[in-house]
Amino acid sequence: MFRSCSRLREGVFGVRLVLNGFSYARLGLAVSRVRLRRAVDRNRLRRVLRAGFRAEQEALRGWDVLILFQGDRRTPIYGKEIWVVLDRLWRKIRRRVG
Numbered sequence: 001m002f003r004s005c006s007r008l009r010e011g012v013f014g015v016r017l018v019l020n021g022f023s024y025a026r027l028g029l030a031v032s033r034v035r036l037r038r039a040v041d042r043n044r045l046r047r048v049l050r051a052g053f054r055a056e057q058e059a060l061r062g063w064d065v066l067i068l069f070q071g072d073r074r075t076p077i078y079g080k081e082i083w084v085v086l087d088r089l090w091r092k093i094r095r096r097v098g
Contacts (some may be wrong), residue, residue: 010089012071024062
């Protein structure tokens with residue numbers, strides 16, 4: 001998957017986009033324990049990312065989207081900051097898949 005993908009970066013998130021040959025979009029998430037130690041934080045971030053994906057799913061038809069969290073323990077994942085970054089991230093992805 002990583003060889004022929006389109007790459008994006010927004011804040012603490014890296015994104016890989018690949019055409020999947022299906023009529024629907026698929027989401028992959030990589031949030032490691034090294035980056036976010038507490039399971040509650042990892043699960044919350046995954047939940048927020050999945051909610052954003054569901055909102056954008058129609059625009060991403062036929063694409064695989066892999067989102068990598070590349071922040072660290074000090075990265076704010078609560079409050080408005082994360083929503084602002086995610087909004088910019090989804091806008092960038094929509095532009096790329098056009």
